[in-house]
Amino acid sequence: MKHDAKLTGMVVYPNDPEYQVARMNWNPFTNSFPVVFVFAQNTEDVANAVKWARVNKVPIRMRSGRHALAKDFSQTDGGIVIDTSHMRNVTLDKRNGIAKVQAGIRVGQLVRMLAKEGFLAPFGDSSTVGIGGISTGGGITAIQRTAGLISDNILAATIVDAYGDVLQVNEYENSDLLWAIRGGGGGNFGIITSYTFRIRTAPCKVGIYQVIWPWNQLDEVIDVWQRWSPGVDERLGTILEVYSKTNGLLRSQGIFLGPAAELEELITPLIEVGSPIKVFVDEVTLSDAIDFWAPNEPLFDDQYSTWSSTWVEKTLPEVGIKAIRSFLENATGSESNFFFLNSGGAMNRVSSQDTAFFWRKTKYYMEWDASWTKDCETQININLVEQTRIKLQPYTIGSYVNVPDLNIRNYGQEYYGENFARLRKVKEKYDPENVFNFVQSIPPAHHVCDHRDNN
């Protein structure tokens, strides 16, 4: 390697004892063999790493929480991984409801800390997901109908660009880049070392619920949930999770920013479907609600998994629900599942053009994953997820960049809809040489399209 640019921070090479742990991700299917990891301690370490990678012509990947769901997004064979996970400082401006957050903090740690200080910020269903990756892809959450997506709450950011320069991004400086990182997806424009978020005063108590049914009732439960959840009081965020037949779990749960008595009324249509085995409603502190929604969990999963995701604008017909059942009957991995989350409210009041996150007219979000443990089961699971996507495609629209699917060829349109062309222009301005380039990255506007970026 050439030495005219220097790596700083905690640097881990393949022969170092830390290397094997450094290359582990939540989904072991995404692990690869980079030539070096830089665990940045500050923004300068990140800038030095970008300059070093350019001089030495080493492909760059950026990483924060290690929860990328598809291969090649945050690690690649022979590349450098610039990891922000040691950068976790948070500065609160309580008077103005603003938090400045370094990109390496995990969602659970951040929202628990904010809750203790009396503030509410959107959180997903996993405590260990990194703020670095989730925020710029959108960040769908149980409270998105009240607080918007995580990306809707980004006010500013500090970004190291493709030249290793540090950019301040806000309403006044590099505002096109602010637009782009509000939904444009991780890894595309630069390494975000800190975000500034709008936060809200936390309610004293919130309602939570959980309903569990016998697995076989999934068709009627999905149908009632999909008709009820998009129109329900927008203070209620609700999910439905249906695991594989082998697993047998069929469950809905939700968080209501209001009293439990009102919540009980709201979920009546759900309780009346099928014959629930468990119905649980409670009123708890925000901290307890976070524990309920996103319990502490291990950083690494022990199963391989492959994913796809989409949005639903019109109620799914019976044939769509049949495709879901068929997937769940055939997916043998115990963690394989379908997951649904209602949209609407604040999330859909932002126009599709106001930020890079395009999908604003949806009723709900849907994702499915197949999990496995033995290498010989890999292809069968990839095929199963893909066949299901093809079956559902006539009834769904787009896909969620944070839950990417490498089988999607026209990914620009699917992830970003009509915003893809504008994202390519922003990319052209900040990264014309396409330094931040990976399997489904946004190509610069004048870059000659290959098979991957057909739009």
Ligand SMILES: Cc1cc2nc3c(=O)[nH]c(=O)nc-3n(C[C@H](O)[C@H](O)[C@H](O)COP(=O)(O)OP(=O)(O)OC[C@H]3O[C@@H](n4cnc5c(N)ncnc54)[C@H](O)[C@@H]3O)c2cc1C
């Ligand atoms: C168990 C689990 C639960 C999840 N739950 C939710 C959920 O409730 N809501 C939701 O919206 N999503 C959810 N996701 C998806 C999640 O948002 C994405 O996987 C996200 O990209 C993870 O970010 P990360 O920083 O943890 O991952 P990483 O693997 O570190 O990075 C993922 C992507 O973000 C990019 N990236 C990471 N750090 C930076 C940075 N500092 N600057 C620029 N780009 C960066 C990477 O290059 C890569 O493309 C979940 C994922 C898992 C595995």
